[in-house]
Amino acid sequence: MQITRRKFLKGGVCLAVGASPLFSMAARAAELQPRKAGESKILVVVQLAGGNDGLNTVVPYGFGQYYQQRPNLAIKQKDVLALNDKIGLHPSMTGLNQLFKDGHLALALGVGYPNPNRSHFRSIEIWQTAEPEKISNTGWIGRYLDNTWQKNDTLSRRLFPAINVDPMLPKSLASDRVLVPSVADVNQFKFNTDAHYQLDRQNQIETFNRIYSAFDLDRPSAQLLKDVGLDAMQASDYLLSVVKNYKSTVNYPDNGFGRSLKFIAQMITAGVDARVYNISLGGFDTHSNQLGAQANLLKQFSDSVAAFQKDLEQHGAEKDVILLAFSEFGRRVAENNGRGTDHGTAEPVFIIGAPVKGGIYGEYPSLSNLDQGDLKYGLDFRSIYATLIEGWLGGDSNKILNGNFERMRFV
Amino acid sequence: MAKSEAESFWTEHLLRRAGFGYNPAELEYYKHRGYERTLSELLEPDKVDNSKLDSAVEMQQFDFTRLDDLKRWWIYRMAYTQRPLEEKMALFWHGHFATSNRKVNNPYSMYMQNLIFRKSGMGNFHDLLLSVSKDPAMIVWLDNQQNRKGKPNENYAREVMELFSLGIGNYTEADIKEGARAFTGWQTKPDGFFFNAKDHDSGDKNFLSERGNFNGDDIIAILSRKPATANFLATKMCKFFVADNPSEDIVSDTAKAYKPNGNNIRNMLETIFTHPQFLSKESYHAKIKSPTELVIGTIKGLQITKLDSDLPNQMSRMGQSLFEPPTVKGWDGGQAWVSTDLMMERFNFATRVTQEKFDSIKGYITPSALVANQGLKTTNDAVNYLLNLLVDNDVPESTRDELTKYASKDNSGKTFDLVSDNIDDKLIDSKLRGLVHIIMTLPTYQLA
Numbered sequence: 001m002q003i004t005r006r007k008f009l010k011g012g013v014c015l016a017v018g019a020s021p022l023f024s025m026a027a028r029a030a031e032l033q034p035r036k037a038g039e040s041k042i043l044v045v046v047q048l049a050g051g052n053d054g055l056n057t058v059v060p061y062g063f064g065q066y067y068q069q070r071p072n073l074a075i076k077q078k079d080v081l082a083l084n085d086k087i088g089l090h091p092s093m094t095g096l097n098q099l100f101k102d103g104h105l106a107l108a109l110g111v112g113y114p115n116p117n118r119s120h121f122r123s124i125e126i127w128q129t130a131e132p133e134k135i136s137n138t139g140w141i142g143r144y145l146d147n148t149w150q151k152n153d154t155l156s157r158r159l160f161p162a163i164n165v166d167p168m169l170p171k172s173l174a175s176d177r178v179l180v181p182s183v184a185d186v187n188q189f190k191f192n193t194d195a196h197y198q199l200d201r202q203n204q205i206e207t208f209n210r211i212y213s214a215f216d217l218d219r220p221s222a223q224l225l226k227d228v229g230l231d232a233m234q235a236s237d238y239l240l241s242v243v244k245n246y247k248s249t250v251n252y253p254d255n256g257f258g259r260s261l262k263f264i265a266q267m268i269t270a271g272v273d274a275r276v277y278n279i280s281l282g283g284f285d286t287h288s289n290q291l292g293a294q295a296n297l298l299k300q301f302s303d304s305v306a307a308f309q310k311d312l313e314q315h316g317a318e319k320d321v322i323l324l325a326f327s328e329f330g331r332r333v334a335e336n337n338g339r340g341t342d343h344g345t346a347e348p349v350f351i352i353g354a355p356v357k358g359g360i361y362g363e364y365p366s367l368s369n370l371d372q373g374d375l376k377y378g379l380d381f382r383s384i385y386a387t388l389i390e391g392w393l394g395g396d397s398n399k400i401l402n403g404n405f406e407r408m409r410f411v
Numbered sequence: 412m413a414k415s416e417a418e419s420f421w422t423e424h425l426l427r428r429a430g431f432g433y434n435p436a437e438l439e440y441y442k443h444r445g446y447e448r449t450l451s452e453l454l455e456p457d458k459v460d461n462s463k464l465d466s467a468v469e470m471q472q473f474d475f476t477r478l479d480d481l482k483r484w485w486i487y488r489m490a491y492t493q494r495p496l497e498e499k500m501a502l503f504w505h506g507h508f509a510t511s512n513r514k515v516n517n518p519y520s521m522y523m524q525n526l527i528f529r530k531s532g533m534g535n536f537h538d539l540l541l542s543v544s545k546d547p548a549m550i551v552w553l554d555n556q557q558n559r560k561g562k563p564n565e566n567y568a569r570e571v572m573e574l575f576s577l578g579i580g581n582y583t584e585a586d587i588k589e590g591a592r593a594f595t596g597w598q599t600k601p602d603g604f605f606f607n608a609k610d611h612d613s614g615d616k617n618f619l620s621e622r623g624n625f626n627g628d629d630i631i632a633i634l635s636r637k638p639a640t641a642n643f644l645a646t647k648m649c650k651f652f653v654a655d656n657p658s659e660d661i662v663s664d665t666a667k668a669y670k671p672n673g674n675n676i677r678n679m680l681e682t683i684f685t686h687p688q689f690l691s692k693e694s695y696h697a698k699i700k701s702p703t704e705l706v707i708g709t710i711k712g713l714q715i716t717k718l719d720s721d722l723p724n725q726m727s728r729m730g731q732s733l734f735e736p737p738t739v740k741g742w743d744g745g746q747a748w749v750s751t752d753l754m755m756e757r758f759n760f761a762t763r764v765t766q767e768k769f770d771s772i773k774g775y776i777t778p779s780a781l782v783a784n785q786g787l788k789t790t791n792d793a794v795n796y797l798l799n800l801l802v803d804n805d806v807p808e809s810t811r812d813e814l815t816k817y818a819s820k821d822n823s824g825k826t827f828d829l830v831s832d833n834i835d836d837k838l839i840d841s842k843l844r845g846l847v848h849i850i851m852t853l854p855t856y857q858l859a
Contacts, residue, residue, distance in 0.1 A: 181751035196767035225854035232751035287554040338557030
């Protein structure tokens, strides 16, 4: 009865060499040490997915062309949250306005890259891989993790080098040697067994662990599935234990993005030792009826980030965290016929946190000297990455970004 | 006529890829037909009577104006259809022309789009692309409603080339601008597609080195003729049906099967499913199941007849929310289906399916019925039977041993034989459920 399917497979099958060692889950768990405040530097990356309209985010209310190009969509001068006499924030971004006043918001203007691509997917890929000229299989954060990976990294570092809080792993976290987990909700990140037969739970978990530890099968994805399965079990145990103790009085906005940022704050303050967290807020592809949609999204973004900052402060972790927020591209200067805007180029980028030197970096792009109706960029996004790598995370930016980019002074 | 074991082996492989797996009765039927006749039946769904499904669907009284019902409708169809490849192709095209209700916000319109994939999904690509371009859900999804003379909206013109036909690198930004002009005035009204002549730009356009007073039909015709379209579709289909990194061989053979006229999609499928690379060790259990394949395959394998109304949410948590693909590019698929949290969701789907009851409803499966009448004599027989049914017996020996050990021992450490010894029914139930649960968490169970 023990039919082995392998006999039908042409060319035979070579079994993977060397069974992976059985290990004791308990012994591994003991190695997991929580991070202490001040011990490490953390980056939270927020992608405003869809292409955020930069002109209505950081509003050039002092430029006449803005009102000419945007008869239906322009934000009224009196509504703008002025940062200086030329530009100001969208009126729904009161939280970020306060962070700017506190000196915790660095605003990089006119950010882009040469030969801008207006495809969502290619431009996201460019931002995530930091490779505008060629297709890269690894992301900039993935390469940072690969480059700083050490043989003697603690188990918690190895399990959580970074954490993706989005449903799908973005290419920025794709790497050659480090596996980044995705955890959207800690309560669903738990191995369940039949509640009716609770006594059998331990037997099932032990059987699972033994089967997985010895699972060698010559199929293209078998090793990946084995690694991810084992990591999932262990990461779940660890996360459940660390977030149990989190307490906070800060109220986050009751939406998906707010809850996700709260979860990141939980992990950071509970001692998870990831260096980078990834999260996104989608819906910015406002080809039509942009005004209400964008206002709502910017409010979610701004209110959630403000709550996040407050939460970090309450837990004494604010000096350990910088948040970076970008979009794959800005949008065209002129509005379209559907009270929306089409895919464009340069955009403002936010760098937020107590360690940040607040202020405005770079020039607002000219609204008259355009390239095919689009803004010309003045600041390469890789300068921001280089600054974060060298000045914050620690790493060799030339190697990670495959080039030498000017350092900025926001950290 | 008895078929060779090898032929049955590849017929099972075909059913996992061209369909969603099989239940024992289906397997019996298709194995008896043999590979070639199974394939010809799959390739010509119109010749297969599906009235049993149609009347069963009718009785369910799905409300197509509700998104959850729409999802349940499709799950129901995929699970119980007699035309598996028809549904599999509908899923392929849904990922290809990835339209999301998150923006369309009209489940009935999403339902109508889905019917196109079933009606034209295995015929001629030009006809399919044209139907989709005029589909109201698509017009809303990619903003063609706002694409007007003098104020073009480029969204559809861009995506129709980048994602639906040529693939990136085979057109210029200027082609997008000119293409957008051709699609001006293609709009939707409550009763369907509507050509609004007064919003249409009827001037000459330069599009992909051709010049003329093109409208949307002309653009679709030009795109459908291009070799880049054949290559783009062939690559995508081979990735979907064969392997994450298909050989150049099978991709180019599949592209060659794309002829301008006739049922070119069906011809490509036939090329794929008769290709030596498809029938090779490199393709066997080489694909990670999408959440849809995982769920439908489970319904079939475990012969589940009553569906959990929460299935759409479970699939969504595993990374595939039907009618709500994450981006215009659809689901990445392949190894992107797997991450620690998505894997945990798969494990917990297995728990839900196998547990004694959930949400105070009686559980999905009756384990004793599942293994009844199979002539099983020992615990080992039961393990082998379930491994064969659920993972095609494709596991290392150590897995088989561990499962037998698990099913032969109770909490106090006392050992027994689950089948031949006289033991408590509850213990048998618990161990059989546990066995199915653990088998469903195996790496191989995630493979198609």
